[in-house]
Amino acid sequence: MKHALMATALGLAALLATPSSFAREGNARWTPAEAKAWYARQAWPLGSNYLPSNAINELEMWQADSFDAARIDQELGWAQQLGMTTMRVFLHDLLWQQDAAGFKQRIDQFLAIADKHHIKPIFVLFDSCWDPEPKLGPQHPPIPGVHNSGWVQSPGVALADPSQYPRLEQYVKDIVGSFAKDPRVLAWDVWNEPNNPGGGNYDAKEPKDKIALVAKLLPQVFAWARSASPVQPLTSGLWEHEDWSDPARLDAVERTQVEQSDVISFHNYGWPEEFARRVKQLEGYGRPLICTEYMARGNGSTIDGVLPLAKKLDVGMVNWGFVDGKSQTIMPWDSWQRPYTLQPPTLWFHDLLHGDGTPYRQREAEILRALSHAPRGVVPAESATYPAASLLKTR
Numbered sequence: 001m002k003h004a005l006m007a008t009a010l011g012l013a014a015l016l017a018t019p020s021s022f023a024r025e026g027n028a029r030w031t032p033a034e035a036k037a038w039y040a041r042q043a044w045p046l047g048s049n050y051l052p053s054n055a056i057n058e059l060e061m062w063q064a065d066s067f068d069a070a071r072i073d074q075e076l077g078w079a080q081q082l083g084m085t086t087m088r089v090f091l092h093d094l095l096w097q098q099d100a101a102g103f104k105q106r107i108d109q110f111l112a113i114a115d116k117h118h119i120k121p122i123f124v125l126f127d128s129c130w131d132p133e134p135k136l137g138p139q140h141p142p143i144p145g146v147h148n149s150g151w152v153q154s155p156g157v158a159l160a161d162p163s164q165y166p167r168l169e170q171y172v173k174d175i176v177g178s179f180a181k182d183p184r185v186l187a188w189d190v191w192n193e194p195n196n197p198g199g200g201n202y203d204a205k206e207p208k209d210k211i212a213l214v215a216k217l218l219p220q221v222f223a224w225a226r227s228a229s230p231v232q233p234l235t236s237g238l239w240e241h242e243d244w245s246d247p248a249r250l251d252a253v254e255r256t257q258v259e260q261s262d263v264i265s266f267h268n269y270g271w272p273e274e275f276a277r278r279v280k281q282l283e284g285y286g287r288p289l290i291c292t293e294y295m296a297r298g299n300g301s302t303i304d305g306v307l308p309l310a311k312k313l314d315v316g317m318v319n320w321g322f323v324d325g326k327s328q329t330i331m332p333w334d335s336w337q338r339p340y341t342l343q344p345p346t347l348w349f350h351d352l353l354h355g356d357g358t359p360y361r362q363r364e365a366e367i368l369r370a371l372s373h374a375p376r377g378v379v380p381a382e383s384a385t386y387p388a389a390s391l392l393k394t395r
Contacts, residue, residue: 027226030233030262032286038233039263039288045186045316046372047079047086047119049293053325053355056150058090060139064099067106073113075323078357080117082365083372086186087114088292088318090124092154094136096171104178111184120186122292125172126221127192128214132156132205145339147331147349159214160207169224177228189265189292190221191236195253200336215252222260233262237292245281258285267293271300272309279313290316297347298332303364308379311371321350
């Protein structure tokens with residue numbers, strides 16, 4: 001009965017979501033004009049990569065025994081208070097394999113909570129980062145002092161087994177197809193950093209010729225997702241190499257990302273100057289831009305420095321990390337080599353809030369709210385620099 005009610009709700013959402021002004025033929029990639037028209041209808045995309053603070057990875061977030069709707073509701077309420085309009089949320093193929101109907105029911109429940117807080121998530125289907133051997137069931141506790149010590153790839157080692165591909169195809173088609181007309185979903189990020197070699201201490205476990213395997217599979221994943229005719233755009237974010245402006249200089253994975261994405265997404269954890277250079281490289285593709293990962297305070301990527309620039313350029317922004325928790329992403333990347341076991345880092349690397357919802361820096365919260373509430377492309381003076389009036393009050 002529960003699943004029947006969910007199906008009815010999803011069907012109603014599909015009817016309500018079908019935009020009469022967006023009639024399309026076939027399953028072709030969106031034109032630049034279509035992508036720009038879609039982007040103009042959205043609130044400025046502002047949010048975080050979201051994992052509940054009591055989950056170590058996407059498996060613990062979504063499995064029936066550990067899915068915590070109350071915690072998600074509380075934390076997305078904090079996001080709403082900061083003016084956020086989206087969250088980037090990772091899914092996993094093993095969750096669908098384990099219990100497709102239950103997994104979709106929990107996605108629907110998550111979307112209902114997010115919609116209550118006026119947040120439209122970006123869902124990520126696959127991911128090439130960290131542990132390539134994901135396992136269902138209870139997840140191991142965090143490794144003390146180590147950044148993202150329990151994160152798992154999807155599909156991980158299954159990438160090297162072509163017999164798994166029909167299962168992966170059905171996962172993509174079922175998940176995207178079930179929510180393809182749902183107005184509560186902002187976009188589909190089909191593969192996070194697909195050409196990432198992995199990271200952490202997992203090199204010996206990685207599939208041989210991983211990047212070549214990804215290069216062959218990624219176009220198929222785009223095709224599988226597009227076959228569901230979603231009203232939401234597809235994307236996959238560029239993240240490495242020096243120049244993205246010339247398609248001839250991109251590797252096979254990057255070319256697929258640029259040629260198949262309806263909106264262009266990218267990651268940048270550098271100084272504002274580097275961020276501006278990346279935006280300039282991508283503007284030539286004539287499509288909306290969303291930075292789906294940024295903010296590494298120790299690297300120079302900060303709310304203060306990058307976010308006002310992005311607002312002025314009308315680039316959507318999704319920082320890594322929301323609430324300090326089991327992911328331990330307040331630790332920097334080098335904690336895999338030098339764990340912060342004696343004391344926490346002097347400067348938080350990622351994350352915006354403490355576990356009780358209070359900001360790590362109040363100034364960051366003020367900038368987020370001010371930029372979110374300002375008109376499209378407008379940067380209020382108090383968000384561009386530290387306001388002189390505030391300085392004078394302290395004297």
